[in-house]
Amino acid sequence: MALRTLNAKNAGALDKDLMSIGAFSLDQLMELAGLSVSQAVYRVHPPSNGRKILVACGPGNNGGDGLVAARHLWHYGYQPTIFYPKQSKSDLYERLATQLKNLDVPFTEDFNGSLKTTDHVVDAIFGFSFSGEVRDPFKDPIIAMETTKVPVLSVDAPSSWSIEDGPPASGPGAKFHPATLISLTAPKPLVKHFTGTHFVGGRFIPQSVAEKYDLDIPDYQGVDQIAEIGGTGTEAKKEKVVGLAERQGYDVRESTIEAVHNALYSDLTSCRSLVESFIARIEAYNPTINAIITLNPNALSIADEKDYALAAGNATGALFCIPVLVKDNYDTSDMNTTGGCLDLANSQPTVDAAVVTALKNAGAIILGKTNLHELALEGLTVSSLGGQTVNPYDHTRTPGGSSGGTGAAVAASFAVFGTGTDTVNSLRSPASANSLFSVRPTRGLISRAGIIPISFTQDAIGPIARIVDDLAVALTVMASVGYDPDDNATALIPFSSVGQDYSAALYGGSLKGMRFGLVEGFFNRTASNETTPVNQVFNGVNATLTNAGATVVTITSNIFNSTAISNAFDTQRFEYRQEMDTYLSRASLQGTHPSTLAELYSSGKYLVIPSQYSYVDTSLVSSTDNITYAGIKLGIQNLTVALENTFKAHSLDALIYPEQANLVVKIGSPSQSGRNGILAAVTGFPVVTVPAGFSPSTADAPVGIPIGMEILGMPWTEARLLNTAKLIAEVKRVRRMPKGTEAAVESVRLGEVPKIVPDTRDIPRAYPVGIL
Numbered sequence: 001m002a003l004r005t006l007n008a009k010n011a012g013a014l015d016k017d018l019m020s021i022g023a024f025s026l027d028q029l030m031e032l033a034g035l036s037v038s039q040a041v042y043r044v045h046p047p048s049n050g051r052k053i054l055v056a057c058g059p060g061n062n063g064g065d066g067l068v069a070a071r072h073l074w075h076y077g078y079q080p081t082i083f084y085p086k087q088s089k090s091d092l093y094e095r096l097a098t099q100l101k102n103l104d105v106p107f108t109e110d111f112n113g114s115l116k117t118t119d120h121v122v123d124a125i126f127g128f129s130f131s132g133e134v135r136d137p138f139k140d141p142i143i144a145m146e147t148t149k150v151p152v153l154s155v156d157a158p159s160s161w162s163i164e165d166g167p168p169a170s171g172p173g174a175k176f177h178p179a180t181l182i183s184l185t186a187p188k189p190l191v192k193h194f195t196g197t198h199f200v201g202g203r204f205i206p207q208s209v210a211e212k213y214d215l216d217i218p219d220y221q222g223v224d225q226i227a228e229i230g231g232t233g234t235e236a237k238k239e240k241v242v243g244l245a246e247r248q249g250y251d252v253r254e255s256t257i258e259a260v261h262n263a264l265y266s267d268l269t270s271c272r273s274l275v276e277s278f279i280a281r282i283e284a285y286n287p288t289i290n291a292i293i294t295l296n297p298n299a300l301s302i303a304d305e306k307d308y309a310l311a312a313g314n315a316t317g318a319l320f321c322i323p324v325l326v327k328d329n330y331d332t333s334d335m336n337t338t339g340g341c342l343d344l345a346n347s348q349p350t351v352d353a354a355v356v357t358a359l360k361n362a363g364a365i366i367l368g369k370t371n372l373h374e375l376a377l378e379g380l381t382v383s384s385l386g387g388q389t390v391n392p393y394d395h396t397r398t399p400g401g402s403s404g405g406t407g408a409a410v411a412a413s414f415a416v417f418g419t420g421t422d423t424v425n426s427l428r429s430p431a432s433a434n435s436l437f438s439v440r441p442t443r444g445l446i447s448r449a450g451i452i453p454i455s456f457t458q459d460a461i462g463p464i465a466r467i468v469d470d471l472a473v474a475l476t477v478m479a480s481v482g483y484d485p486d487d488n489a490t491a492l493i494p495f496s497s498v499g500q501d502y503s504a505a506l507y508g509g510s511l512k513g514m515r516f517g518l519v520e521g522f523f524n525r526t527a528s529n530e531t532t533p534v535n536q537v538f539n540g541v542n543a544t545l546t547n548a549g550a551t552v553v554t555i556t557s558n559i560f561n562s563t564a565i566s567n568a569f570d571t572q573r574f575e576y577r578q579e580m581d582t583y584l585s586r587a588s589l590q591g592t593h594p595s596t597l598a599e600l601y602s603s604g605k606y607l608v609i610p611s612q613y614s615y616v617d618t619s620l621v622s623s624t625d626n627i628t629y630a631g632i633k634l635g636i637q638n639l640t641v642a643l644e645n646t647f648k649a650h651s652l653d654a655l656i657y658p659e660q661a662n663l664v665v666k667i668g669s670p671s672q673s674g675r676n677g678i679l680a681a682v683t684g685f686p687v688v689t690v691p692a693g694f695s696p697s698t699a700d701a702p703v704g705i706p707i708g709m710e711i712l713g714m715p716w717t718e719a720r721l722l723n724t725a726k727l728i729a730e731v732k733r734v735r736r737m738p739k740g741t742e743a744a745v746e747s748v749r750l751g752e753v754p755k756i757v758p759d760t761r762d763i764p765r766a767y768p769v770g771i772l
């Protein structure tokens with residue numbers, strides 16, 4: 001919106017009224033003005049963009065605003081330097097200068113010299129009482145601001161501009177176009193000529209005064225002293241652009257990394273608008289899906305930094321401005337990391353997980369954290385802190401798990417992609433149940449440092465996405481951590497996989513001539529409403545692959561029995577307690593949290609599903625010293641050899657099988673039964689999960705319930721698996737949006753990131769909290 005303007009004469013009269021009718025003192029008005037200036041600086045140039053701020057102060061009240069702003073900026077952690085060549089001798093100004101000197105804020109006489117080392121400039125030289133041509137000693141600083149590449153924020157007016165008519169026709173300031181302007185109390189007529197980012201600061205004007213001068217009160221948000229407004233500035237451009245974007249069909253639903261980058265780099269949208277669009281979807285649909293534990297309170301300011309970088313030509317990173325949701329068992333230094341467990345509600349890592357750092361370094365915006373099956377121990381995605389996450393395709397069903405919050409959120413387009421962890425099934429079950437792609441990498445490919453652990457042998461982490469291409473970019477970034485001394489398994493990475501670009505592997509190749517082993521032991525051939533749809537979808541997969549020229553061999557070996565593998569080789573109960581005790585006792589884990597697993601399970605603030613009571617009870621007393629553990633590790637080696645031999649015996653490119661032999665279970669079920677993740681989990685072989693089809697449509701599941709396929713390959717063959725997944729996705733287009741979250745959501749300008757409170761009211765009664 002464009003606000004009504006105030007000419008110089010009325011601006012002066014308004015100030016007088018504020019002091020007489022309004023009963024404000026000059027000190028107060030200046031304090032409020034300077035405070036709003038400091039907030040505007042923070043908004044356009046957060047400290048992470050560079051802390052050095054050069055504040056140019058003129059001889060009048062505009063200069064006073066600059067002195068006040070500098071003091072606030074110092075307290076926000078900036079390092080201001082003051083250029084104040086014509087210092088007023090009045091008591092007010094001397095006190096303002098003393099206040100700065102008491103903070104050791106330096107004063108400089110060398111504007112041009114200081115400009116060379118500063119990160120941002122505040123122009124508080126002249127305000128609404130400026131007239132005529134600029135006189136010394138201010139000519140040089142204005143010429144310097146005109147030409148510098150350092151961004152400038154002008155207070156009330158770009159100094160040298162006529163209050164009514166804008167920039168002078170010639171002389172100093174004729175080409176002065178600051179990046180940002182903050183109009184105090186109300187915009188002046190000169191804003192017609194201003195095209196940058198425009199704020200108004202004046203959240204103290206009484207209604208009576210506003211009415212007398214016919215002023216619009218802008219829409220201040222939260223505790224902000226400032227509001228960004230439209231008119232001819234950037235905001236207007238953004239508003240126009242959003243409208244254009246809608247007309248041209250750009251939409252965050254089902255958006256991909258490439259689509260987001262195209263929109264951003266062709267100026268169809270801004271990073272902030274993008275983030276707002278995803279948040280709008282979360283606000284609209286999360287109350288039903290309950291997939292989010294927390295949103296990142298800094299997401300919008302990070303987006304602003306990205307926009308600033310983009311404007312400056314510094315948009316770098318494969319994930320520049322890509323909103324990503326991470327499972328809440330990934331350590332994040334700016335959000336608690338809870339594992340969905342009430343007893344970890346206030347557990348605050350001070351160091352990001354290695355992969356979180358990698359995602360941020362690649363430009364991603366960590367939009368928030370997703371619910372999971374508590375501590376990632378099962379696949380129903382219910383937790384004492386996060387409640388029950390709901391499958392967006394069928395609200396009576398679970399979203400799979402344990403990374404079910406990520407699965408449901410990505411399916412509902414709450415972010416471009418998300419991350420998960422997988423100890424037995426947890427990256428694959430949510431992909432399968434939400435018509436998504438995921439990769440469980442070879443053991444060691446991605447560092448697990450800073451992830452709430454379960455099992456050194458079985459834990460793996462990876463991305464979940466709506467298309468293979470995004471999965472490949474995300475895997476490339478997550479695997480870029482490489483060897484990490486904090487996770488010994490990363491020492492296994494072969495040279496050929498170090499720094500690999502998985503996107504490059506997506507092109508070329510053909511299904512023709514490929515050989516797939518269809519694992520018969522991983523099906524449930526007893527006909528039922530829950531199993532028949534899976535079997536029928538796989539008949540279709542078989543036909544599609546065969547039609548594309550591939551050979552599908554049925555593998556009948558009796559080693560492929562998930563229940564038997566699980567009973568014989570699962571290592572979790574031996575490794576869990578030691579791993580968790582190490583995680584919980586690290587010095588870098590701050591906030592309040594238990595320091596051992598035993599302490600956690602004596603708190604009463606946890607949820608364990610009854611079918612896992614004995615597993616957790618055993619874990620609390622067992623360890624890797626247990627005599628049976630060595631035998632199990634040996635057994636896994638034998639299984640690994642048998643698996644390799646299956647590949648060799650049939651000249652296979654990959655094994656294929658349903659992630660789950662039945663449909664994803666209903667909410668309230670005793671467990672997520674029928675899954676086949678254990679084979680890859682214990683052997684450490686990589687799996688890419690792809691959507692395979694849907695069950696028939698029903699009233700509860702209008703587009704059907706998603707059914708997913710695992711493609712398991714030999715170690716370190718992620719590139720080939722992704723290529724295969726892409727080829728399959730090309731001949732078998734499966735993914736569809738969930739009906740319930742299908743509608744577009746109009747986004748709104750947000751002053752701050754809304755707080756999301758997970759819904760724990762619907763935890764099924766079958767899972768009592770605090771019982772073990």
Ligand SMILES: NC(=O)C1=CN([C@@H]2O[C@H](COP(=O)(O)OP(=O)(O)OC[C@H]3O[C@@H](n4cnc5c(N)ncnc54)[C@H](O)[C@@H]3O)[C@@H](O)[C@H]2O)[C@@H](O)CC1
Binds near residue numbers: 157
């Ligand atoms: N008066 C108030 O109560 C408030 C004033 N505010 C600030 O005060 C500003 C207005 O303050 P002032 O009326 O003191 O005036 P300004 O700060 O706009 O500047 C006037 C000073 O600049 C000098 N000057 C004018 N034209 C010049 C030229 N061509 N070359 C060199 N020097 C020139 C004048 O001699 C005078 O010393 C507003 O724009 C705003 O920033 C805000 O703090 C809000 C409250």
Ligand SMILES: [K+]
Binds near residue numbers: 124
């Ligand atoms: K100014």
